[in-house]
Amino acid sequence: MSITLDNIELSHGSFTLSADFKIEEGHKIALLGPSGGGKSTLLSAIAGFKAPDQGRILYNETDITNTPPAERPIALLFQDHNLFPHLSVEKNIALGLHPNLRLSDAEHEIVQDALRRVGLNNQGKKIPAELSGGQQQRVALARCLLRDRPVLCLDEPFAALGPALKHEMLDLVAEIVDGSNATLLMVTHQPEDAAYITDQTVLIADGQAHPPKDTAELLANPPIALARYLGT
Amino acid sequence: MAHSTQPIRPIHFLLGGSAFALLLLLTLGTVGALWWRAEITSSLSPADWSAIRFTILQALASAVISILIAIPTARALARRNFRGRKFILTLMGAPFILPAIVAVLGILAVWGRSGYISDLIASFGLGPLNIYGFGGVVLAHVFFNIPLATRLLVQGWSAIPVEHFRLSAQLGMNTNDIVRHLERPMLRAVVPGAFLLIFLLCISSFAVALALGGGPKATTIELAIYQAIRFDFNLAKASQLAMIQFTLCAAIGAVTILIAQPMHFSKGLDRKSERWDGRETRYRVIDTLVLTLVCLFLFLPLASVLIRGFIPLFTLPITVWVAAFNSVTVAVLSAILSVCMSIAMSAFMIRIARKRKTVSQVMEVVGFLTLAASPFVIGTGLFVMTFPFVSPFAIALPITALVNAAMSLPFSLRVILPAMTRAEDNYGRLADSLGMRTWSRFRLAIWPRLKRPVGFSAGLAAALSMGDLGVITLFAPPDVATLPLMMYRMMSTYQLGAAAGVALLLVTLSVALFWIFDQGGRLEHNVR
Numbered sequence: 001m002s003i004t005l006d007n008i009e010l011s012h013g014s015f016t017l018s019a020d021f022k023i024e025e026g027h028k029i030a031l032l033g034p035s036g037g038g039k040s041t042l043l044s045a046i047a048g049f050k051a052p053d054q055g056r057i058l059y060n061e062t063d064i065t066n067t068p069p070a071e072r073p074i075a076l077l078f079q080d081h082n083l084f085p086h087l088s089v090e091k092n093i094a095l096g097l098h099p100n101l102r103l104s105d106a107e108h109e110i111v112q113d114a115l116r117r118v119g120l121n122n123q124g125k126k127i128p129a130e131l132s133g134g135q136q137q138r139v140a141l142a143r144c145l146l147r148d149r150p151v152l153c154l155d156e157p158f159a160a161l162g163p164a165l166k167h168e169m170l171d172l173v174a175e176i177v178d179g180s181n182a183t184l185l186m187v188t189h190q191p192e193d194a195a196y197i198t199d200q201t202v203l204i205a206d207g208q209a210h211p212p213k214d215t216a217e218l219l220a221n222p223p224i225a226l227a228r229y230l231g232t
Numbered sequence: 233m234a235h236s237t238q239p240i241r242p243i244h245f246l247l248g249g250s251a252f253a254l255l256l257l258l259t260l261g262t263v264g265a266l267w268w269r270a271e272i273t274s275s276l277s278p279a280d281w282s283a284i285r286f287t288i289l290q291a292l293a294s295a296v297i298s299i300l301i302a303i304p305t306a307r308a309l310a311r312r313n314f315r316g317r318k319f320i321l322t323l324m325g326a327p328f329i330l331p332a333i334v335a336v337l338g339i340l341a342v343w344g345r346s347g348y349i350s351d352l353i354a355s356f357g358l359g360p361l362n363i364y365g366f367g368g369v370v371l372a373h374v375f376f377n378i379p380l381a382t383r384l385l386v387q388g389w390s391a392i393p394v395e396h397f398r399l400s401a402q403l404g405m406n407t408n409d410i411v412r413h414l415e416r417p418m419l420r421a422v423v424p425g426a427f428l429l430i431f432l433l434c435i436s437s438f439a440v441a442l443a444l445g446g447g448p449k450a451t452t453i454e455l456a457i458y459q460a461i462r463f464d465f466n467l468a469k470a471s472q473l474a475m476i477q478f479t480l481c482a483a484i485g486a487v488t489i490l491i492a493q494p495m496h497f498s499k500g501l502d503r504k505s506e507r508w509d510g511r512e513t514r515y516r517v518i519d520t521l522v523l524t525l526v527c528l529f530l531f532l533p534l535a536s537v538l539i540r541g542f543i544p545l546f547t548l549p550i551t552v553w554v555a556a557f558n559s560v561t562v563a564v565l566s567a568i569l570s571v572c573m574s575i576a577m578s579a580f581m582i583r584i585a586r587k588r589k590t591v592s593q594v595m596e597v598v599g600f601l602t603l604a605a606s607p608f609v610i611g612t613g614l615f616v617m618t619f620p621f622v623s624p625f626a627i628a629l630p631i632t633a634l635v636n637a638a639m640s641l642p643f644s645l646r647v648i649l650p651a652m653t654r655a656e657d658n659y660g661r662l663a664d665s666l667g668m669r670t671w672s673r674f675r676l677a678i679w680p681r682l683k684r685p686v687g688f689s690a691g692l693a694a695a696l697s698m699g700d701l702g703v704i705t706l707f708a709p710p711d712v713a714t715l716p717l718m719m720y721r722m723m724s725t726y727q728l729g730a731a732a733g734v735a736l737l738l739v740t741l742s743v744a745l746f747w748i749f750d751q752g753g754r755l756e757h758n759v760r
Contacts, residue, residue, distance in 0.1 A: 070667025100672035
């Protein structure tokens, strides 16, 4: 599998971002750069929430530029509002199987299994408000598990968590991604997070999304745009 | 963030489009029907001119007096902190859903020929008060609009950041300095809008003019329309007056929108800020006096109606209960219709706004058109449209429900549109990314976020409809009535005791309906 950003240009108000590169299968890729640099905008375009002004987005050889979000090969975690506050944990997860919530018995079992895998056994009847922030994002991850898409996109969903909890979540993400052989795209403005989990990094700065580079190498020898952001 | 890839589905066009079509038919369509009728008519008679003059003069006087009384009242509420302050503020919201005819009955009990004030001055050898005519109409409008004006102004006061008052205290400003530097600029921003809103409401108010006005010297345009149809069956005359009324309201509405200042309505009324000014004895005396007088003026009439109504409530004839059934049915239907139209229109507008911002803004103005149209204009238009096919008297209640729904639409739209926009902003992307489609998307993702505002606006619409004495007077045959019409008929035959009983029943049912809808919207919606 691969995702090709074929000469795309995105605008958001007076701000524009261009990207022209290919994302290969099996990598964990960080989208790194300053706030307001267009990281989330790029992810929105890949996930199908924002149409590019020009250029095409390809999945393998198929043009998915105008495909609705749910029909793309992508599961997405937002910064917040990943769960419906009025639905129980179970139902929130079950939405990953059937968006109308009509589940068979076997499918209920699948939901329970997903809950166990993210370490939330017996919490299925609770509503999101009864869980901690980290547990809520676990629920959202459990739903991504069920959706079983080849690409998992994270739009800084752990930004509000403390360092220890964040590492715990990143470990869980790595486990899920490795287990299903998926590709990870993760927006972050923390170089430590990129170094912790990803092998490649897309630097997004000055209206340009650069092709993915090896994360460790990039952080060791940062180009000027990145050095300015890192303050080194 | 805009999700530009989300499509407008046929269902949005179908439902949202029909709601807009219905609204346009009711407002512009009825006006068009009237225009077509009015072409065959002669010019305005002196009586028409005097109705126009009276309408404008009484609205002007009512708005000026309401604002003049509301300024010291709001000021006292803003700078004093006392037990019962919150209670007074809550009660100030009540007249919005208080049936006009109930207020009129209460005002008669205090200010009428045999009211408390007349009794009081009789012992000084002064004649009884005459409440009918210009003075009575203005008095009733002032009674209605002091609470509204006060609430608007209190919001203005609470929009002044508490830091400003702290800084003024630090700089040693006295009460007059604060008036000059903080309060007067705020009033300059808030008063014109409040003034025009009250002016508009008084122009199109009907029940008050019907009960306390009348005669050649005290007839409003609305009342003249009613009389032209009901007594002279002169549709051309009614059409012509309806057009003048619509133009007048639309012009005021346009000016209101033009001069509208951005106000921070998001702040709660009860986030009491600390004040360091106005602590001298004379200001304390003034504030206490103002609040006491205003509260007496507002609550004495209401209390007297409700207390007097208690005994007659148990001896009401069966016809009253039939009327109560009619009122509740009409209110529930119009509430449901109003809310459904608001939801359909909001969903449609939100989707159009993503592609064409200006189109959705025009649609929003259409949603508020019924503020400019008066129910009588709509009623007369429907009359003109339907009477070749079906006797209007046969469909009096359905038409009342329809018109009432249209009249409460601006209010429910004002509540539901922002709530739905918020639900879409927060959860629309999630729903889309999970592939939730039309019905399950609405049922599972949007509706639970919408229930509370929908319950509230349905309650408001139901209460407004319960108390409405407008179109029904035009269409109702003698054997059909709603509770307000029943009250009016009793009052015009001087059965004031029975009318008070009906008033108590009406107020109880209005409050109950509002409460049931509002609570219904608050029911827990956790699907476990």
